[in-house]
């Protein structure tokens with residue numbers, strides 16, 4: 001047996017449309033210790049997205065190779081045929097900078113990361129006030145077809161059923177209140193000393 005020390009990880013997860021991105025941006029502005037963990041993804045860049053800032057945009061073949069090489073802390077096919085994953089090298093890069101990685105990832109990916117990094121990880125689930133409200137928000141973005149709206153709403157209901165797996169749940173009824181709640185949780189998390197665990201080796 002020996003003592004194993006894990007570095008800190010902050011996970012922000014939510015169904016799409018719950019306001020996860022706004023809360024993540026807010027936290028990044030408030031806490032300079034946080035660094036956004038840039039995921040690898042096989043979808044193409046949208047609008048103003050930049051390589052190495054929003055994602056590492058890679059081909060499916062390159063993604064499969066990284067799975068084989070065990071380079072991912074977790075990966076998921078988030079949408080049909082589109083892969084997303086957190087690279088272990090990205091976590092190491094951030095830890096080596098004495099910062100705490102912030103993972104904006106889907107619910108299943110978040111559960112995997114929690115299982116792999118069982119201590120010193122804070123997971124926050126952002127919950128939409130209701131599925132009706134989520135529908136309204138997605139409609140007001142104006143980017144959904146009837147079909148994709150229905151798919152996202154179904155996926156959201158499914159994802160909400162996992163909320164008990166996370167350390168904290170914040171209902172995003174009003175964005176400023178949700179940000180304040182997230183601020184309190186993250187502030188306490190960053191101040192907490194690192195825990196060590198015993199591992200058999």
Ligand code: 5GP
Nearest residue numbers: 039040075076078084085086104105106109
């Ligand atoms: P988008 O294509 O809209 O940028 O992201 C789609 C979804 O993929 C979002 O819910 C986002 O949080 C999730 N996502 C982004 N990166 C990762 C990742 O590395 N792993 C997992 N599991 N999900 C991710």
